[in-house]
Amino acid sequence: MAAFAQILQGIASLLWPIGIFVTIFIFRKPLKEAIARISKLQAFGHTVELNRELDRLSDEAQAIEVNTVKSANSTLKIIGHPPQLLIEQSNRRKELDSTVRRILDEASRSPTSALINLSAELDSKARQVLAASGWGRGRTNYSLAESIEMLAKLNQLPPSASGSFRLFGEIRNQIVHGKTATEADTLRAIDSGIILLRALFAIPMEENIVHHPGVAIFKDAACTQPYADAKGIVIETTSPGGSTKSFRIFGTTRTDFVKGERLTWEWNMSHTFGHAWYRDTETNEIKKAWDSCAVFVGRDLDKIE
Numbered sequence: 631m632a633a634f635a636q637i638l639q640g641i642a643s644l645l646w647p648i649g650i651f652v653t654i655f656i657f658r659k660p661l662k663e664a665i666a667r668i669s670k671l672q673a674f675g676h677t678v679e680l681n682r683e684l685d686r687l688s689d690e691a692q693a694i695e696v697n698t699v700k701s702a703n704s705t706l707k708i709i710g711h712p713p714q715l716l717i718e719q720s721n722r723r724k725e726l727d728s729t730v731r732r733i734l735d736e737a738s739r740s741p742t743s744a745l746i747n748l749s750a751e752l753d754s755k756a757r758q759v760l761a762a763s764g765w766g767r768g769r770t771n772y773s774l775a776e777s778i779e780m781l782a783k784l785n786q787l788p789p790s791a792s793g794s795f796r797l798f799g800e801i802r803n804q805i806v807h808g809k810t811a812t813e814a815d816t817l818r819a820i821d822s823g824i825i826l827l828r829a830l831f832a833i834p835m836e837e838n839i840v841h842h843p844g845v846a847i848f849k850d851a852a853c854t855q856p857y858a859d860a861k862g863i864v865i866e867t868t869s870p871g872g873s874t875k876s877f878r879i880f881g882t883t884r885t886d887f888v889k890g891e892r893l894t895w896e897w898n899m900s901h902t903f904g905h906a907w908y909r910d911t912e913t914n915e916i917k918k919a920w921d922s923c924a925v926f927v928g929r930d931l932d933k934i935e
Contacts, residue, residue, distance in 0.1 A: 633876040670737035691825040697788040741816035764895035834870035880926035893928035
């Protein structure tokens, strides 16, 4: 009797998977329809949520741009420059226009690729702003979140900027890694991202370009005692508003500067030069370079990635 019970138990253990298979086979159509309905509901819910986030991002991005432009105008008025937007200045406007055109060209072929490239442009531009102004204190490996947070703390962007840039990153990830975003969703994200990029370009700051990579500097006013281990780099500085230019000379031990380079604003404060004179490269006139100067170590701004 015990053996018979064991046989029945064994048969039952073999039959229950078959029973499940038969049940699925019989009800496969209703199950398939139910699963499809659930998937559609989930996709619809995701789409609704994404649309809400895109609406929110658009509103916040526009508010950031307006606040940044207003702040830029206030700064330009205070320092006596014409009250015009920084992005309207020729060089930076051309750079912004070129970047936006490149992103839009890519968007016409692959919106997702364009969104990824735009994200990289935001990251790079935020770090460039910190490096060009000296606010980054010589560090150039900030994440986008760190850069935006620092710029907000410096009152160069409104306090809400950190959350808005974070939202852009979250939407970017949803679109790039998700399956339910449409091409229209991607283009909306790109549109808001370009507005955020314009806000970064609107931050007022000087532009420093190498005018002469290295002139001889001297310890005496007669220019007979040269500094053997240093040169003077002549920098053409354009004011934040773009209305004035000036030429400044600083001491450096670097020999690899190239005329025309845009530079970061970085210094080695552990070493300074004493009194220095030099001969003007245009007139050969002897001029006072400085009374005291730290070592200038600015880097090529366009290579800050």
